[in-house]
Amino acid sequence: MTTDSTTGPPPLPDAFYRDLGGGRFESSHATAGPWSPKTQHGGPPSALLGRALQQHAPRPGLRIARITLELPRPVPVADLRVEVRTLHSGGRTELLEGRITADGRPVLLARAWRVVASPADTPRLRPEPGPPPLPGPQPPQVMAGAHLDGYIAAMEWRFEPGRGFDTAGPGAAWARQRIPLVAGEPDTPLTRALTVADSNWAVAFELDHHRQLVINTDVTLALHREPVGDWFCMSAATVAGPDGSGLAVGRLDDLDGDCGRILQTLLVADR
Template identity: 70%
Template sequence: MTDHPVPADLPEAFYHDLGDGRFESTAATAGPWSPKWQHGGPPSALLGRAMEAHEPRAGFHIARVTVELPRPVPVAELQVSVRTVHASRRVELLEGEISSDGGPVMLARAWRMAAGPLDTPALRVGRPAPPLPGPQAPHTMARAHLDGYISAMEWRFEAGAGFDVPGPGAAWARQRIPLVAGAADTALTRALTLADSSWAVAFELDHHHRLVVNTDVTLALHRPPVGAWLCMRSATAASPGGSGLAVGQMHDETGECGQVMQTLLVNER
């Protein structure tokens, strides 16, 4: 934790809606590795937003989204499209794509399903989240671009923890700006904006001297998150000669609401 200030010129949103599925990306989308490339969270949320708006059905909710990252998403104009792959009385499979300069940069599939009965048991698989800490000075990340996504989110870690403290770990976060200018965020978009940060909350592999990057992110929600603040409790598994797997629990201030999983490519630079 340092005194690095939140930029005074933080954009009003991650994106501006240009109409016809086109969106202008602002500097707030830039990820920690380069100001030219987006963090995976905002474009994942942009796809989730489009999926929610695609032929919505009363009483249905998106329960799982898997986002594939074939190449970096540029901080540039994006085209978003969604189609229905399968639809039945109780479930739908949706497919989405973000393209830039005519080529796909992000792909996603989501299951939208009918809500379960109100007498379904309330079951949980993980530990409770740590309490939401009080206000903290802005957090930084070594060798990272800070004036994009990292600063566009408010982060609160447990005492003594941070991006540069090896995990497992947990952090609470919320957006300082909306996903799309002039539009309300949803429970799904807030969750997706944070989900791709799961393994960064608990860096356990040396991402400075080796290439460590996630190729995908899966968010599975057993209920919609409530409120602006969300907590990620994350840990990483890895094997010699294999790959990495980051697994996180997502919580809101009322309890656990879902899980996040990311496949990690681990290789020499």
């Protein structure tokens, strides 16, 4: 589905979600992914679950260093319920588990390690070259055959000149949210990073997702420091081969440089 040029795109809602209380959230049309207006892109629900994990029994001095999200089925653009529990709690580490359900069925699962922050004298190891510079403002991005009026429109995208979603990877793109995750709430560094992380493999399409079914089954985000600011750059590449599966690996940068890594398993199958 693409935008009707005679009417223009629908206006953006005030947030991806509205908190209904009791762990329930109303999903706005901005959560819709590129494959259907009825199912969500993985970014917003990942961030919604990350928000719940971050808010669950917080402990001073501990931070979420790694979160892995499993996508057993498409997340519908519908009311969602979020639940979190502690699996293990020690002096310096905690293992948390969360899930999102829709109509009683699990649609997103997560486990996260919360660990004590490293001391101030920890050395900075193996600094890498910075990301490509943040380009200036660009027209709205397009993607062949995609639904553009949900998540894609709710994010601001900036690719290197001459590149975009339909350019074969490896590739890099900067992105930031145009609207907050939950209405009336400030976003956090973790939720902002999770909102973009599921787009990693789409930034560097290297498998023909029109000829074959190519979709990620999970997202792992590891942050070796707290991100800063609204802008994130994903620098991504994909590896794949016959009798196997795909693997998209990306580096996450903010305007201060390298802050984490993204890993996604890709299902590759005949349509």
